[in-house]
Amino acid sequence: MTDNQLLLALYRDMRRIRSLEERVSEMFVRSETAGSMLHLSIGEESVAGVCRAMEAKDSFTTHHRGHGIFVARGAEPSRMLAEIAGKANGYCRGKGGSMHIADMGLGHLGANAIVGGGIAHAVGAALAYKRKKQKRVAVAFYGDGAMQQGILYESMNLAALWSLPVLFCCINNQYGMGTRVDRATANLAFDERARAFGLAGEIVDGSDVEQVHEAAERMLANARDGKPGLLVLTCYRFYGHARMDKSPYRDSAEEEQGRRRDPLQSARDKLIARKGAGAESLDALDAEIAAEMDNALEQAIAEHLPDIATMFEDVYAPDQPKPTPLRARLSAILSEMTR
Amino acid sequence: MSAVETTYREALRQALIDAMEQDPDIVVMGEEVGLYGGAYGVTKGMLEMFGPERILDTPISEPGFVGAAVGAAMSGLRPVVELMYVDFVGLVMDQLANQAAKIRYMFGGQIGVPMVLRSQGGTGRSAAAQHSQSLEAWMAHIPGLRVAMPATINDAYHLLRHALTLPDPVVFLEHKGLYTQKGMLDVSKPDGPWGKALVRRPGNDVTIVAYSKMVQESLIAADMLAAEGISAEVIDLRTLNPLDDATLVQSVRRTHRAIVVTEAHQTGGFSAELSARLHELCFDHLEEPVVRVAGEDIPIPVSPALERGSVPNAQLIAETGLWLVKRQAPGWAAE
Structure with a gap:
């Protein structure tokens, strides 16, 4: 694959992420989502560089802002949107939603709504791969908010101590909810933190997907050989924390400047400048992706909600004792009344 | 096989050994489980028997290693995590209650977390306020976690063996005051089925x-x-x-x-x-x-x-x- 072919592929991955996120937003506006806890990853699409550098057998955990990662790892947009809408055919049968989407078939060990909650799972998965002598890497994706969580450092320490095939991937979008990263920590050199534990550590420009891809390829290869690392993508979260957040904690000048760090625009400009693709063909690609996502959105909206009886399924494995439904319990009590 | 007299501690150890011999995916992890042999000696000698790939001494990072056990359990292993004192469960409550307990459900039944978290609680050793509690209610409150608390030597063995066959996370709570107690163990005969009082x-x-x-x-x-x-x-x-x-x-x-x-x-x-x-x-x-x-x-x-x-x-x-x-x-x- 030439550089231009790769960049075009990455552009396509990133456009699909943005296009999907725009449909998530539209679905919310149309009151078709389950709730408003929807965290868009627009501005962070260069994570596709990491996703494309991973192998099919690799696994990953994500965070609450993980739609983009999942779609870049091969998720079906219609089933993703169905899950986000709480539909029966969603990836998690309408039980997880946006923040808990997962698919074992694609190696998605789960999105997590506890900041930093899934990081240690990637370390554990890597432990299993090492023990089973499988050449797989587990990637923990998370945001800058989790950079201040203790479990991250416990996980880094374990990964380095046990030489596990893990890549820690921090998408630094500058905000943990409404708190800008420089209000959350005194030292922004996150790569130093990794090196302090004996891990490799790199910070790359998240508006440059080629740089992200190059670093990820190299660090994944090292991780596969038992040399784990931390890769930080410096990005900007274009919109609010969740769908209802209008970002009152930052001014429009900052937003305007931040949105200029657009990995899609920069990839597009480069492609045109390097004659990797013409503007017209990129417009056609964008339109094709938009149609794909429109179609996925309408499909998801047309799907049906789960049957209420499925509520009691999946608490435990199917062959195990189940929870007692409230109505059954009340019936047992009240039917015994004798006076 | 007939019953033999042993201790609660030995019965637990025997259960781990017998289970590990049958199931190569079982790994034991926790603080001092290897070289030290377990704070209460339950895993004594097991490092020599099974090697450092299956008996993993961890640093003092309870959330980290319990979280790693969750990920490992989702990826083909069956970890037995020893949490040295149940009083430390506050440190790992997120991994236990928000992660291990809910993963099967949140992910629509795609995968379970077959891990056993062994810990011990209770009074009797003047271990004071942070090493003597009985916190089972915290775990029993959470759907998705099985909770076992063996009282007898035979149950110590058989409930642990059964826990190590289950597809869902089990919190297995021992009592520090029982470890040295003697009683009869019949490895071929459980006191009763799992889940039955x-x-x-x-x-x-x-x-x-x-x-x-x-x-x-x-x-x-x-x-x-x-x-x-x-x-x-x-x-x-x-x-x-x-x-x-x-x-x-x-x-x-x-x-x-x-x-x-x-x-x-x-x-x-x-x-x-x-x-x-x-x-x-x-x-x-x-x-x-x-x-x-x-x-x-x-x-x-x-x-x-x-x-x-x-x-x-x-x-x-x-x-x-x-x-x-x-x-x-x-x-x-x-x-």
Whole structure:
């Protein structure tokens, strides 16, 4: 694959992420989502560089802002949107939603709504791969908010101590909810933190997907050989924390400047400048992706909600004792009344 | 194979060894489980037997290694994590309650977390307020976590063996006061099926419900009550989840009186859950209110004199039984 072919592929991955996120937003506006806890990853699409550098057998955990990662790892947009809408055919049968989407078939060990909650799972998965002598890497994706969580450092320490095939991937979008990263920590050199534990550590420009891809390829290869690392993508979260957040904690000048760090625009400009693709063909690609996502959105909206009886399924494995439904319990009590 | 005399600690160790020999995916991880042999010696010698790939000494990073166990359990291993004291569970509650317990559900049944978190609680060693608690209610409150609390040597072995076959996370709570106790172990014969409460001593006048070490105190209390002409039935819950309330209800509908005994604090404790269920399901059969004999609502003090006084014992259970059945008030009864 030439550089231009790769960049075009990455552009396509990133456009699909943005296009999907725009449909998530539209679905919310149309009151078709389950709730408003929807965290868009627009501005962070260069994570596709990491996703494309991973192998099919690799696994990953994500965070609450993980739609983009999942779609870049091969998720079906219609089933993703169905899950986000709480539909029966969603990836998690309408039980997880946006923040808990997962698919074992694609190696998605789960999105997590506890900041930093899934990081240690990637370390554990890597432990299993090492023990089973499988050449797989587990990637923990998370945001800058989790950079201040203790479990991250416990996980880094374990990964380095046990030489596990893990890549820690921090998408630094500058905000943990409404708190800008420089209000959350005194030292922004996150790569130093990794090196302090004996891990490799790199910070790359998240508006440059080629740089992200190059670093990820190299660090994944090292991780596969038992040399784990931390890769930080410096990005900007274009919109609010969740769908209802209008970002009152930052001014429009900052937003305007931040949105200029657009990995899609920069990839597009480069492609045109390097004659990797013409503007017209990129417009056609964008339109094709938009149609794909429109179609996925309408499909998801047309799907049906789960049957209420499925509520009691999946608490435990199917062959195990189940929870007692409230109505059954009340019936047992009240039917015994004798006076 | 016939029964042999052994200790609670040895029975647990034997269960781990036998399970690991059968299932190569079982790994043991935790603080001091390898070279040290376990803070209470349960994993002694296992590093030599199974090697460092299966017996993993971890740094003192409870959330990190419990979280890693969750990920490993989702990826083909069956980790047994030792949390040295149940008091440390506050450190790992997110990984236990938000992650391990909910992963199967949140992901629509795609995958489970077949791990066992072994820990131990309880008083008896003057280990003070941060090393002596009985916190099972915290875990039993969370759907998705099975909770086992063996009282006997045979259950220590068989409940752990069974836990190591289950597809869902199990919190396996031992009692530090039981490790050196002796009793009979028959590896070919469990006391009863997993999830079933057992009548450890049949009786007619009052039902005493307990689990873990309080089963033993209750059995001694039943002896004391027998000397007073009261026939007490002692039921060992064995697992808090699954909870076999049918066995309790059957007993209490016959005896018409019940005492629930736990070492854990009374307020908000599992004893309250049991009492509520008995009131709900035996209301018309009860002669008296269901009584809880539980740990005092105080932190566990270090002095042996104070520590002993802070949790129930056979004497207190027997006195309560005598009062409940024969209306004989003990010396400490308030005027």
